[in-house]
Amino acid sequence: MDAWHFTEMPYPYIPPHDQIDSMRVTLPNKLFDPKLGHELYNRYLDEYVIADELGLNIMVNEHHSSVVCVNAAAPLSLAILARQTKNARLLILGNPVANRDDPIRIAEEMAMIDCISGGRVECGMVRGVTYEVFASNANPTQTNERLWEGIDMVTRAWTEHEGAFSYEGKFWHKRAINIWPRPYQQPRPRIWITGTNDKENIKKVAREGHVFATFLSPYENVRKIFDLYRENYVSNGLPGGMAFMPLVYTADTDEEALKGADEIAWYLRTKSPAQFRNPPGYVGLEFNVNALKGTFTGRTDAIRAQGLEYLREQGVIIAGTPDSVIKQIKRLYDLVGGFDHFLMMQQAGFLDHKRTVASMTKFAKEVYPAIRELPSSHCARMQSAVQAAAQ
């Protein structure tokens, strides 16, 4: 199993919830202090460099108009880390292709970073959460279709090498697609795609053989969607697999670990008004029919409102002493039927540099060696068989 350090790069210095309407979309950016921002960006990048030195892999993501994540252009931070790190795999999870104006630009950015890093890019492609359609103005009824057309364009741009070609799709028309550079990894970097509720999309990710990732879901739900992925998986020639992200804090005592986890759980206690959580057409009709009936309570809001102990029992928080964290990961691994990538939100909210690095270090030195050898999923093994047969 591979472990990945992750922070959304939050800007937490905002007024209390009762004094603001939203932490996303509409919060005035006069509340952003650029000097503080300068310190925060450099601090978070330092922590990624430390993750590399500790032998961990790296995951970045992006959001827009949000204090929860000010990594507003993730390819930029990934490019910096391509130069400043040596060994870590560099996962961007992901490029919001459904919300961006030009998928070919994404193909170029990723190919460049792949070349600079010597083939360390793991390329996420995401539909984007509900809030994102306000900043991007992508039509919320079409983000799924845009995601898949964008992936098709990027994949072709990476893998067609015989000169310029045209693409006339539903959403994008491009002529003379012929990216220089092409990716360092041949035939192309792996694609990762996220999901939680949309079963059809999870099946499609599996049938296309991409890596599937899900975040902060209770283990019973993770089991269901990982099973769905396993059942539908078809190899595309590159290793598939499954990834899960909980909040993670490792410390010398359970008390200290829960205190750290509680600070990271700032991420679960964000505030956004209803109109930004459910733009029209983002979720399926049945969800909105239930909303009209008053039986729709929001995706994971109910789970997230629970206490730390409950969240730890559900696998949404993994926190404790190194021995306890090893046990929690192995329990989760068994409960969800195995997975390949342990994505760790090890920093959020006001959790400071010193305590973030303390937890990362303890994890890397005392936990990671014990979980590294957990067998890779059925999908990765299936891939090995494909490769063996080909040789």
Next chain:
Amino acid sequence: MRKRPRKSLMSQTLKIEDAEIEVLRLGAGPPIVLLESEEQLERDLPFVAELAKSHDIIIPSPIGFGRSNRPDWVTNMDDISYLYLDMLRLLNISKATLVGFSLGGWIAAEMATKNDTHFKNLILVDPYGVKHGGPTDSDIADIWVLPQAEVTRRKWCDPANGKRDFASMPEEQLYIIARNTETFAKYCWNPYMHNPKLKKRLHGITIPAHLIWGAQDGIVDVAYGEKYRAAIPGATMTIIPEAAHLPHIERPDAFLRDLRNHI
């Protein structure tokens, strides 16, 4: 013309290429093509039954609304208005009064700019569809960014008029409502609630046009309506007091009186 008037709404499905358009008919007499608002609140209102005593009322559902199907290629009001013009030709309707409410008003304006030979006259009630101002002017209040309570306040003079009892509706009706909301966003998210070309096409409307506007409409205000009116040659406008975006629901008597004066 039918000899016997239709006493209740009759439904038929009209197929044009792969589009299947639900068309409701009521009454008999000179035709009125009635294009509903995005919530399709009009079909059961008393004024429709009242008009049907002396008119043939034709109420189609746009693609993706009501029981019309939703072929993928239909993405904007251009597509809808061309389909509706095809529909009128197939139904052999001429000399009709074309009345549109809110989103339906936008569709009616689009149809009249493309081909107004089917129509005797045009009546628009608080329509969307045109952008008058500059890039940072919010001509049309953003119903997808404003809090729901604020949208309600802007849409209704008395918010009680907008209350709908979803809990007692059958499942099928709720699916239609949810799909209407979704389709509305598919067509109107970007560009927001307007066709950038329409403003430069309105001059071509040659039939008599009349606008009816709710004095307190906070989604598209009276000043917006005045500019809309000025863009259509010879158009007139009546402002209905104590009404917001849907004056025909909030002030039905005043609305029907004015409508009758202009049919």
